[in-house]
Amino acid sequence: MPRSSRRRWIFRLMYVGYLVALTVIAYRAYLWWMFSVPPADLTNHVDPIRTFYGELFRRGIVDSEANSLVGDGQLPPLEILLLGGSVAEQVATKLEQELTLRCQRPCRVHNAALSAHTTQDSLNKLQYLTEQGRMFDLIVVYHGINDIRMNCVPAELFRDDYSHCGWYRNIQELKQNSNLSLQRVARDGWENLIGLGVPDPDMLDYGADIKTGPAFRQHLEAIGRLADAQHTSFVLATFASHFAPGYTRAAYEAGELDYADGQYQLAIELWGHPENVRRGLEIHNGEIHELAASHPEWQLIDVASELQDVGNFSDVCHLSPAGIDRFVAFVADQLQPLLITMTHDPQDNQH
Secondary structure, rough: OOHHHHHHHHHHHHHHHHHHHHHHHHHHHHHHHHOOOOOOOOOOOOHHHHOOHHHHHHHOOOOOOOHHHOOOOOOOOOOEEEEEEEHHHHHHHHHHHHHHHHHOOEEEEEOOOOOOOOOOHHHHHHHHHHOOOOOOEEEEEEEOOHHHHHHOOOOOOOOOOOEHHHHHHHHHHHHOOOEEEHHHHHHHOOOEOOOOOOOOOHHHHHHHHOOOOHHHHHHHHHHHHHHHHHOEEEEEEEOOOOOOOOOOHHHHOOOOOOOOOOOOOHHHHOOOHHHHHHHHHHHHHHHHHHHHHOOOOOEOHHHHHHHOOOHOOOOOOOEEEHHHHHHHHHHHHHHHHHHHHHHHHHOOOOH
16 A cells, blocks of 8 residues: 555544544533533433432432431421422522521421422422432422423423423433433434423414413322322412513513512513413412312412512512512411421421
8 A cells, every 4th residue: 555545544544533532522521511420430320310400419408417406405497398490499598587487496498499490390309309218397389480381392292291391301211221321412412302491482382272280280299299198298389470561571671561670580481472371370370279179188378369569579470579578478477377386296297
């Protein structure tokens, strides 16, 4: 073989080797960035709960040591799990303070709520906590608007477990097989799945068909049954919202509507077309009322009926500082009798 031909072949082999190395590096970087897989871990093992629900670990919910810090003669803190999205996140700290003040006993609100999360996420979290033997005295769920995003898909693709969304499909598959492969990563890139966050503008019209009602109820009921199995008190809450008169996205972004200032200021379109979001919330709140009626052992807090003043909202669902205070005061009013009963009868809530 002529020397020039050998050089060409050597160059081609080196170039192929370079491309292979680049692909491997990019793949390892992707696994590290997306799934926290150490670059040296060639097993590609992924812990789906730590990857998708890291807040359970960062916030000390999985391995709380509250009871170990109790002094002689003192009652342990009441352990309260709060599940929901970003609105629940807004109120967690103040709710803990208010309940502790009212009950004259430490109340620890474990904030498992996170922005964009749905009832399916809350169910996944509670299932894991239950498997880990984590026990609570009370579980409070505040959901309503984030599930509406799951409607933005054709009816034939919709799944009650929300596995038509890539976020939930990945969680399910990683629970079944926690070792990632290049084939799976490549497949996820072209599968026709929706995302967890803001809907694709091209899919918004599908949101007119509210498909989530039964699924929303199923998830909440499954959460309640897990609570029952652990002899844990369970509280449902309707979801409060404010649709400003004359709403358009342009008017909202120009500050022309009657929303108050607050931590969040998001246009309704981040969940869907406004009329679909309104109808979705009506359906979801209806499911909550029906579910509570069929389970009289569960407590219902009708937040939607209480928080109707415009000053409580900084957007369609997020709360202004005044709204946070009102939410906390109202929910504490409703929970106080139950928590005081737990304080007077500590044997009823010792896990």
